[in-house]
Amino acid sequence: MAKRSVRRDSTQDHMYATLKEDAQLFETYKDAFMAALLFGYSNERRKKVKPGPEILLGIFSEQDLQLMKLIMHLENTFERFSVDNDSEDESEVTVENYEIIEEYAAGGLDALYQELEIFLSDPESAQNAYLDLMIEYENKKFNTEDLINELPFN
Numbered sequence: 001m002a003k004r005s006v007r008r009d010s011t012q013d014h015m016y017a018t019l020k021e022d023a024q025l026f027e028t029y030k031d032a033f034m035a036a037l038l039f040g041y042s043n044e045r046r047k048k049v050k051p052g053p054e055i056l057l058g059i060f061s062e063q064d065l066q067l068m069k070l071i072m073h074l075e076n077t078f079e080r081f082s083v084d085n086d087s088e089d090e091s092e093v094t095v096e097n098y099e100i101i102e103e104y105a106a107g108g109l110d111a112l113y114q115e116l117e118i119f120l121s122d123p124e125s126a127q128n129a130y131l132d133l134m135i136e137y138e139n140k141k142f143n144t145e146d147l148i149n150e151l152p153f154n
Contacts, residue, residue, distance in 0.1 A: 003057065003098050008033065009106040010052030015113045023116070023126035030059050033105050034067075040108020041071055042137065047107040049099070071104065072097045 019025045019032050026032040033055055119129040
């Protein structure tokens with residue numbers, strides 16, 4: 001049976017609520033999940049997930065799903081990588097593959113929340129701190145050649 005959702009860590013409900021509702025950094029929990037996933041993956045932060053609320057895969061954009069597949073592939077768990085989104089490929093993505101995504105999102109949320117925690121009581125301060133953090137990442141040296149060399153079609 002194909003996976004139909006990803007799980008959020010049940011111990012992090014307050015973090016999601018704070019980032020979305022109090023600090024107003026994200027419009028949806030899906031957006032917070034994707035930001036946490038990227039932050040976790042880029043900082044190599046993973047955390048075992050205590051099953052909590054689920055986010056249906058149908059809510060994610062095509063780019064979100066392709067990014068998840070790329071991370072799965074780079075973690076050597078997604079055996080059939082395709083840039084084209086075939087519904088047949090989706091059925092081959094197992095629950096174990098999505099556990100990696102959930103673990104990076106959980107680890108990333110912990111790290112992201114810790115980075116922003118002192119600013120979260122004021123939405124404007126939180127948004128400025130988040131933008132500063134994104135600019136910091138944008139200015140980091142990133143060697144795309146290393147990433148390209150890891151792709152399966154090279």
